[in-house]
Amino acid sequence: MVDAKNRLDPVPQMRFEREPQSDDPELDNPLGLIDIKVLYTWNDETYLTMECKRITSTENSLALKYVRNGVNRFASGKYGPGHAFGIIAGYVICGNPDGCAERVRRTLANEPETETGFAPEFGWKTDDELIGGQRHYRTRHRQEIADNHIELIHAFLPIR
Numbered sequence: 001m002v003d004a005k006n007r008l009d010p011v012p013q014m015r016f017e018r019e020p021q022s023d024d025p026e027l028d029n030p031l032g033l034i035d036i037k038v039l040y041t042w043n044d045e046t047y048l049t050m051e052c053k054r055i056t057s058t059e060n061s062l063a064l065k066y067v068r069n070g071v072n073r074f075a076s077g078k079y080g081p082g083h084a085f086g087i088i089a090g091y092v093i094c095g096n097p098d099g100c101a102e103r104v105r106r107t108l109a110n111e112p113e114t115e116t117g118f119a120p121e122f123g124w125k126t127d128d129e130l131i132g133g134q135r136h137y138r139t140r141h142r143q144e145i146a147d148n149h150i151e152l153i154h155a156f157l158p159i160r
Helices: 002-007 061-075 097-110
Strands: 015-018 036-039 047-055 085-092 125-131 134-143 148-158
Touching: 047 061, 047 097, 061 085, 061 097, 061 134, 061 148, 085 097, 097 134, 097 148
Parallel strands: 047 085, 085 148
Antiparallel strands: 015 036, 036 047, 125 134, 134 148
């Protein structure tokens, strides 16, 4: 991401931070911190949050983790409190991004709305305009703690 940023002219004034505590060898349990933070102003409270999860279309346990340890962290306000957008990148390990998206859509619809903050009237929207040639999806979630609605952009990226 830094290399792509540096190739732009003019170079945007943003910085990328990865999850800093994940390398702490003294921690037995993961902390569940955001994977990538993109700061794009001088105010450290203005940033874009990216969470990354492995996903497969062949069984449901990773879809549950995607929702419970990804979507729900945004809905609770743990990630991106009061922000307009967040991103969840699903690393597709089965070669079927469309199947993974459908599995996550069904899983999200079946989880308690009190935990996901999912706005069913907004639904699961296909978005082909964000990046040309790449399909994304959007959902809207209520962040009770921040009295806010956050849109999540879901990107399913095949790993080869």
